[in-house]
Amino acid sequence: MILILSHVANEDSTNQVIDWLEHKNADYTRINGNDLRVQKIEFNLSDSEHSFDVELEDSIPDLDDVNIVWFRRWTWNNKGYGPQSAIVEELKDEPQLSTNIKKHLNNEFGILSGSFYHKLSSKKWLSHPAYINPNKLNALNYARRAGIHIPPTIITSHKEALQNFKDKWGRIITKPIKDTMAFQYKKTSSNLFTTEVTQEDIDKHPDRFYPSLFQQLIEKEYELRVFYLDKKFYPMAIFSQLDKQTEVDFRVYNEQKPNRNVPYKLPEDLEKKLILLMEKMRCPTGSIDILKSKDGRYIFLEVNPVGQLGMTSIPCNYQLEEKIADYLIQQNNEQSKTKKPNN
Amino acid sequence: MNTEKKFKLFACCIPVKGSRRSTICDVQRSEYQFIPNILYEILTELKDKSISSIKAHYNNEHDNIIDEYFSFLLNNEYGFLCDNPDSFPDIDLTWKVPATITNVLIDVDASSQHDYHSIFQQLEELGCKAIQLRFYTQHSLNEVSDILTHIQNTRIKSIEIVIPYKPEFTIESLTIFSRKHPHISNVIIHSSPKEEFDHDNYNHIFYFIETPVDATTHCGQISGNHFRTDISLFTEAQSYNTCLNRKISVDQKGNIKNCPSFPNNYGNITDTSFKDALKHPDFKKLWSINKDQIHVCKDCEFRYICTDCRAYVDDPKDIYSKPLKCGYNPYSGEWEAWAENPLKQKAIEYYQLSVPITSNK
Numbered sequence: 031m032i033l034i035l036s037h038v039a040n041e042d043s044t045n046q047v048i049d050w051l052e053h054k055n056a057d058y059t060r061i062n063g064n065d066l067r068v069q070k071i072e073f074n075l076s077d078s079e080h081s082f083d084v085e086l087e088d089s090i091p092d093l094d095d096v097n098i099v100w101f102r103r104w105t106w107n108n109k110g111y112g113p114q115s116a117i118v119e120e121l122k123d124e125p126q127l128s129t130n131i132k133k134h135l136n137n138e139f140g141i142l143s144g145s146f147y148h149k150l151s152s153k154k155w156l157s158h159p160a161y162i163n164p165n166k167l168n169a170l171n172y173a174r175r176a177g178i179h180i181p182p183t184i185i186t187s188h189k190e191a192l193q194n195f196k197d198k199w200g201r202i203i204t205k206p207i208k209d210t211m212a213f214q215y216k217k218t219s220s221n222l223f224t225t226e227v228t229q230e231d232i233d234k235h236p237d238r239f240y241p242s243l244f245q246q247l248i249e250k251e252y253e254l255r256v257f258y259l260d261k262k263f264y265p266m267a268i269f270s271q272l273d274k275q276t277e278v279d280f281r282v283y284n285e286q287k288p289n290r291n292v293p294y295k296l297p298e299d300l301e302k303k304l305i306l307l308m309e310k311m312r313c314p315t316g317s318i319d320i321l322k323s324k325d326g327r328y329i330f331l332e333v334n335p336v337g338q339l340g341m342t343s344i345p346c347n348y349q350l351e352e353k354i355a356d357y358l359i360q361q362n363n364e365q366s367k368t369k370k371p372n373n
Numbered sequence: 374m375n376t377e378k379k380f381k382l383f384a385c386c387i388p389v390k391g392s393r394r395s396t397i398c399d400v401q402r403s404e405y406q407f408i409p410n411i412l413y414e415i416l417t418e419l420k421d422k423s424i425s426s427i428k429a430h431y432n433n434e435h436d437n438i439i440d441e442y443f444s445f446l447l448n449n450e451y452g453f454l455c456d457n458p459d460s461f462p463d464i465d466l467t468w469k470v471p472a473t474i475t476n477v478l479i480d481v482d483a484s485s486q487h488d489y490h491s492i493f494q495q496l497e498e499l500g501c502k503a504i505q506l507r508f509y510t511q512h513s514l515n516e517v518s519d520i521l522t523h524i525q526n527t528r529i530k531s532i533e534i535v536i537p538y539k540p541e542f543t544i545e546s547l548t549i550f551s552r553k554h555p556h557i558s559n560v561i562i563h564s565s566p567k568e569e570f571d572h573d574n575y576n577h578i579f580y581f582i583e584t585p586v587d588a589t590t591h592c593g594q595i596s597g598n599h600f601r602t603d604i605s606l607f608t609e610a611q612s613y614n615t616c617l618n619r620k621i622s623v624d625q626k627g628n629i630k631n632c633p634s635f636p637n638n639y640g641n642i643t644d645t646s647f648k649d650a651l652k653h654p655d656f657k658k659l660w661s662i663n664k665d666q667i668h669v670c671k672d673c674e675f676r677y678i679c680t681d682c683r684a685y686v687d688d689p690k691d692i693y694s695k696p697l698k699c700g701y702n703p704y705s706g707e708w709e710a711w712a713e714n715p716l717k718q719k720a721i722e723y724y725q726l727s728v729p730i731t732s733n734k
């Protein structure tokens with residue numbers, strides 16, 4: 031059986047892969063994160079026993095039958111806390127207590143989820159949750175060691191180092207060390223996109239500041255968003271430099287006139303290096319961001335192991351949803367042939 | 374412009390040759406652009422040459438025009454200059470969907486006795502995502518609501534309702550109705566006292582049109598307004614019929630058909646399942662008649678962004694003849710009123726079409 035671990039909200043990609051699994055009559059079960067909260071579950075552990083049963087609305091999946099787990103985000107939806115939502119609701123005038131309770135419930139859920147994954151640890155995974163939030167700095171370092179170009183990068187908390195960095199590399203940018211985040215303030219919302227840091231910006235800064243990441247601004251010919259699955263590449267070129275609005279960060283989408291997105295072919299030696307990188311990061315799938323610089327180099331930026339599929343699949347007609355379904359079906363068949371007795 | 378470089382069309386801007394002129398179909402930005410056939414030739418047959426060798430190919434007699442062409446294409450972002458065109462492969466135009474049936478048309482009148490529960494359960498099994506319910510007689514929103522309750526808990530994603538006007542149909546009542554049924558994409562109210570167009574805040578679109586839709590003979594209009602320049606239609610049109618492919622229809626009497634406008638049926642829903650109807654060797658025959666096989670259409674620059682009609686054709690005895698209700702002539706590049714075309718009168722009589730005074734241009 032194919033087991034899909036996902037969540038309820040905004041998961042078009044998951045639903046589309048499931049449409050293919052249905053169409054191909056595959057044996058699959060989907061469990062959403064929220065099911066662990068709202069459905070009947072039973073985790074038994076004793077000297078002689080280790081079992082985890084989840085009773086879904088229409089079935090009780092036998093986890094021993096699972097051959098491959100597709101991990102596709104796993105959160106509870108924010109609509110409620112299952113049977114506990116009434117308590118949280120009742121305490122809405124006690125923000126501190128209610129925050130504590132939510133935090134406690136979330137922590138409990140985290141450990142419970144961990145033990146659920148552990149129960150499935152002998153299975154093959156398409157992206158194990160332990161590796162879906164890679165440290166981006168480590169990723170840069172792995173890429174460098176695999177022989178892939180990376181942007182010169184500095185994280186510093188003092189102005190002098192920043193100034194030296196800029197003097198050495200010319201134009202520079204800053205972006206979050208981890209992920210971009212939306213900040214809501216008085217009904218406005220702004221995102222931490224990649225932004226150029228000018229000499230003026232540096233001059234305005236105090237001598238010490240919160241440790242921040244800076245990189246050389248590399249003039250690009252285009253950007254590449256590469257979907258990767260099982261050693262195969264589905265690259266898309268994004269012509270973001272044609273538009274001032276998207277020049278530094280294509281995620282500042284121009285809805286009226288979207289960036290040109292077209293299929294691309296990576297050079298073979300780069301593919302070989304990227305396979306090494308993805309194996310090192312234990313990512314059997316993911317979306318890889320690369321810059322093609324004006325001077326002709328491919329420069330690795332980051333990997334997102336659970337990226338959006340539609341963004342690449344639709345414009346390039348790559349049918350990635352079917353490719354994932356086929357991979358899951360193939361793994362399900364292969365693993366069931368070589369199945370070892372479960373303990 | 375560096376003329377030693379090669380010009381590469383973005384893969385989403387696909388040139389399509391017509392008899393008199395060609396188009397570039399921009400399937401990403403959903404637009405098309407007319408280009409002269411000579412530019413089509415440059416963009417296809419000479420695509421591997423640098424701009425300077427293209428100019429040389431025409432003996433450097435048309436350098437100015439060629440420069441103009443490429444400036445136009447670059448300024449409008451149809452392509453770019455590069456040294457490595459092989460890094461930019463074409464889009465694979467294979468059309469694929471995870472469904473046996475992608476869309477269904479259900480006709481309803483006052484006498485219809487459809488078992489909606491069974492219909493929608495069967496459609497769910499076939500993977501169907503889009504439904505059109507077409508009412509010929511007056512029905513209240515409550516009656517329509519009762520039908521739509523059978524769609525809950527299916528994967529059906531989009532519902533279009535075509536229904537005759539009743540005074541109770543206001544933007545307010547339609548908004549409440551559509552919120553109850555989130556899969557509704559649009560509601561077309563025909564036989565309306567006035568033309569109106571509105572939408573609510575949840576992406577439901579309401580059209581009020583004066584023209585009555587009282588018979589299947591209204592279907593099959595081909596018009597530039599129906600062109601859709603997108604990757605899903607463009608790819609489907611490469612190999613399949615852009616109206617009938619993976620479509621199933623139920624007429625008001627419950628007969629299962631390719632389209633309600635056809636006289637022949639494949640059984641009635643009271644005694645035949647969709648699956649069994651699909652097994653009939655003829656049912657899928659029309660699915661693969663693409664525009665490249667249809668007379669006249671195969672020479673048309675719109676052929677991959679256009680709808681089709683196989684129920685009303687120029688020559689009722691030839692299933693490969695041009696849609697009757699198309700007034701476009703790709704050999705002259707001009708639109709005319711199809712119903713006034715003397716060559717179409719026989720077919721109009723044959724189908725007993727009552728033709729509107731001003732047929733669609």
